[in-house]
Amino acid sequence: xxxxxxxxxxxxxxxxxxxxxxxxxxxxxxxxxxxxxxxxxxxxxxxxxxxxxxxxxxxxxxxxxxxxxxxxxxxxxxxxxxxxxxxxxxxxxxxxxxxxxxxxxxxxxxxxxxxxxxxxxxxxxxxxxxxxxxxxxxxxxxxxxxxxxxxxxxxxxxxxxxxxxxxxxxxxxxxxxxxxxxxxxxxxxxxxxxxxxxxxxxxxxxxxxxx
Amino acid sequence: xxxxxxxxxxxxxxxxxxxxxxxxxxxxxxxxxxxxxxxxxxxxxxxxxxxxxxxxxxxxxxxxxxxxxxxxxxxxxxxxxxxxxxxxxxxxxxxxxxxxxxxxxxxxxxxxxxxxxxxxxxxxxxxxxxxxxxxxxxxxxxxxxxxxxxxxxxxxxxxxxxxxxxxxxxxxxxxxxxxxxxxxxxxxxxxxxxxxxxxxxxxxxxxxxxx
DNA sequence: TAGATTGTTAATCGATTAACAATC
DNA sequence: TAGATTGTTAATCGATTAACAATC
Numbered sequence: 001x002x003x004x005x006x007x008x009x010x011x012x013x014x015x016x017x018x019x020x021x022x023x024x025x026x027x028x029x030x031x032x033x034x035x036x037x038x039x040x041x042x043x044x045x046x047x048x049x050x051x052x053x054x055x056x057x058x059x060x061x062x063x064x065x066x067x068x069x070x071x072x073x074x075x076x077x078x079x080x081x082x083x084x085x086x087x088x089x090x091x092x093x094x095x096x097x098x099x100x101x102x103x104x105x106x107x108x109x110x111x112x113x114x115x116x117x118x119x120x121x122x123x124x125x126x127x128x129x130x131x132x133x134x135x136x137x138x139x140x141x142x143x144x145x146x147x148x149x150x151x152x153x154x155x156x157x158x159x160x161x162x163x164x165x166x167x168x169x170x171x172x173x174x175x176x177x178x179x180x181x182x183x184x185x186x187x188x189x190x191x192x193x194x195x196x197x198x199x200x201x202x203x204x205x206x207x208x209x210x211x
Numbered sequence: 212x213x214x215x216x217x218x219x220x221x222x223x224x225x226x227x228x229x230x231x232x233x234x235x236x237x238x239x240x241x242x243x244x245x246x247x248x249x250x251x252x253x254x255x256x257x258x259x260x261x262x263x264x265x266x267x268x269x270x271x272x273x274x275x276x277x278x279x280x281x282x283x284x285x286x287x288x289x290x291x292x293x294x295x296x297x298x299x300x301x302x303x304x305x306x307x308x309x310x311x312x313x314x315x316x317x318x319x320x321x322x323x324x325x326x327x328x329x330x331x332x333x334x335x336x337x338x339x340x341x342x343x344x345x346x347x348x349x350x351x352x353x354x355x356x357x358x359x360x361x362x363x364x365x366x367x368x369x370x371x372x373x374x375x376x377x378x379x380x381x382x383x384x385x386x387x388x389x390x391x392x393x394x395x396x397x398x399x400x401x402x403x404x405x406x407x408x409x410x411x412x413x414x415x416x417x418x419x420x421x422x
Numbered sequence: 423t424a425g426a427t428t429g430t431t432a433a434t435c436g437a438t439t440a441a442c443a444a445t446c
Numbered sequence: 447t448a449g450a451t452t453g454t455t456a457a458t459c460g461a462t463t464a465a466c467a468a469t470c
Contacts, residue, residue, distance in 0.1 A: 205400035
């Protein structure tokens, strides 16, 4: 339906707006102007108004934005109310840490199982989930309508496993391996979390005294 | 010494160049043109040449770039050969996963200790490190010339702890808590790893079929 | 030498900022 | 109503791409 092109620069800011607006709700704030929000976030008021107006006019002249309804609009834009099902593939230290601690439900996602060589179960913030042998992953994806795969595997296994998951029906990948996945042909979105890139950016900024 | 302004857009691409160039070395490639690298990385040759030329002329007309010397230049630019010392503050599941698995040495960083309520020790890829009680962190930073603090704490403790660390002499923060740290006044670089922002970007792109 | 590919300048494109009429 | 602040258009700024002379 939405046809208008939205730049990646704008998209990358949306989750940050969502996070700030949620913090304000927690603090009991119920109204904010683009000017005040800009100051909090280190942006310009103009940019915030431009960004939000890519998706609709959520504010009110002379008043600003109602924080709760802005939160709801942002959740809607980001697709956080769709209850997508996710699995985690590779349950080493990183996979285990994510499984145990991360609040998937705050992004509208339900983590329903893990896959690894061994099986067992892991407690999450929302109760335990089962860990199944990796061999069963394809049929599990199909029979449970799993949309998201979280890949926390050793680098060497990343790309072949990713392809396999996509062939089984996965619609989006959250990639924690240190390599870029080359899945252009498949046409599904991938979000990379490259720890080493992030740490090296910090290193650069420390060298150059960039703040 | 380097005075020329380098945009954040360029900086963010440098670690990715470094990663690709390292991969090529592992594959035994020793020469690459901007055109070939651009195809691998999904960029334009022009952009790669512009980016690299912010820092110097590392290529050779008619030949391209020598992969090994490009790797060395990139390491130098990113400050990966300075052997910075780091500590990790908060050794829950996420801190433990990073400590156990992450190759800090590949970014020229030495993880020398952890801090938490309890003490003990954790094995890393380069041998065990000690975990000390958080109370000792200030004096430890001072007496060991620690430059980087990795913060893997609950959100509530993030900002007060960060301020404390900076006052003790920390020169850069790698932040894994879900909140932005507001340390403008202190003038030190912070690199945020916001898992939820990343996952919500994936969610958005899945909704909009962005690939 | 001829071919290839860089470094770099100029042209284009896109994103951010400024301005202001609309309106709550 | 007067004041505040949006939504939106226009102006500016910066980043990307194209082009090409330099040169290996």
